[in-house]
Amino acid sequence: MKTILSLAAILGLSAQVSPAQEFKIGSPVADFGLQDLDGHTVNYSAFKGKVTVVVFISTQCPVSNAYNDRMNELYKAYSARANFIFVNSNATEPADNVREHARRVGFVFPVYKDANNVVADRFGAQSTPETYVMDSAGVMRYHGYIDDSQNPAHVSKRGLAPAIQAVLDGKTVEKPQTRAFGCTIKRARHAG
Amino acid sequence: MTRLLLLCYFATNFAACLGAQQKLTPVNESAYAKIIAAHKGKVVLVDFWATWCEPCRAEMPQLVKLEQKMRARGLELVTISADEPEQEAAASKVLKEDGVSGTAYLKKAADDDKFIGAIDAKWGGALPALFLYDRSGKKARSFIGETPMKDLEAAIEKLF
Numbered sequence: 001m002k003t004i005l006s007l008a009a010i011l012g013l014s015a016q017v018s019p020a021q022e023f024k025i026g027s028p029v030a031d032f033g034l035q036d037l038d039g040h041t042v043n044y045s046a047f048k049g050k051v052t053v054v055v056f057i058s059t060q061c062p063v064s065n066a067y068n069d070r071m072n073e074l075y076k077a078y079s080a081r082a083n084f085i086f087v088n089s090n091a092t093e094p095a096d097n098v099r100e101h102a103r104r105v106g107f108v109f110p111v112y113k114d115a116n117n118v119v120a121d122r123f124g125a126q127s128t129p130e131t132y133v134m135d136s137a138g139v140m141r142y143h144g145y146i147d148d149s150q151n152p153a154h155v156s157k158r159g160l161a162p163a164i165q166a167v168l169d170g171k172t173v174e175k176p177q178t179r180a181f182g183c184t185i186k187r188a189r190h191a192g
Numbered sequence: 193m194t195r196l197l198l199l200c201y202f203a204t205n206f207a208a209c210l211g212a213q214q215k216l217t218p219v220n221e222s223a224y225a226k227i228i229a230a231h232k233g234k235v236v237l238v239d240f241w242a243t244w245c246e247p248c249r250a251e252m253p254q255l256v257k258l259e260q261k262m263r264a265r266g267l268e269l270v271t272i273s274a275d276e277p278e279q280e281a282a283a284s285k286v287l288k289e290d291g292v293s294g295t296a297y298l299k300k301a302a303d304d305d306k307f308i309g310a311i312d313a314k315w316g317g318a319l320p321a322l323f324l325y326d327r328s329g330k331k332a333r334s335f336i337g338e339t340p341m342k343d344l345e346a347a348i349e350k351l352f
Contacts, residue, residue: 060246062244062245063244126316126318126336127316127317127318127319130316148305149276150276151276151278154276178305179304179308179309179315179316179317180316180317180318181304181308181316181317181318181319182317182318183318184247184318184319184320184336184337184338185318186338187337
């Protein structure tokens, strides 16, 4: 823990979540850029035209890690019909760490880095895991949790899977907003 | 105490048994409102934490120290664990180790969305999360994410 806190101090991590949220439910999501783990920029515009799922995740957050298997299952179930963009915005988790974690936990999907949490800020994402679903026109149709318990045995409500299915079917998402619980995204401090 | 140790000896998890001496009180949105109302006249700092939340664990001893330092002036710390029910014993053990006094609570809402929304409409449920109430029971500040103690102390000072 001391190591994490020291690293946080070195990186000048923001203590409070103060995202300047730009993207909202029912509105189009503008283009944004992420970096693959080799540092190449990938733009959201390249994914448009198809239903797109954005999931903010962490290598260290136990809640995010509790969903690793469920995220793999969702990807396997829907990636033929929907794009998935898994994003690591934590300033404490560099690309090498993200790559090693993905290998160790057996992710079947790519993970992208969000330098200086710019994309997390634009989405207003607070935690990991936190998810968003955009329809094929790029309009946000769902924001919230994957399901309502990190313990699979206690899940009583699912959020993400029914939302993806509804958007794929061209139907209204029954519950477009849920509260994504988990660990706060460890943000870098922006200048100014 | 001897009887308790004997009971613990026959329990499946000896360490968990010893740590589970303090039962956490379940809290939902209506109980939460009552807790805040019951503390009127005091400045109340509500700490939502969980055993799995490392920053929360790092903050806890500092919050205890802060309460000890400012208690005479009217600060009271209320802890609410967001752990799953099966982690209650582990949560209780952490509270004991960190010297948290007073009633400790465990989030147990029928609908987490409603519960979280009732506490702060802008809070998504991410931890750590601290909520500061003034002496009238009105929420004065929300701190989502890791919070420097000096910032917290300064916010509390303004309420005295």
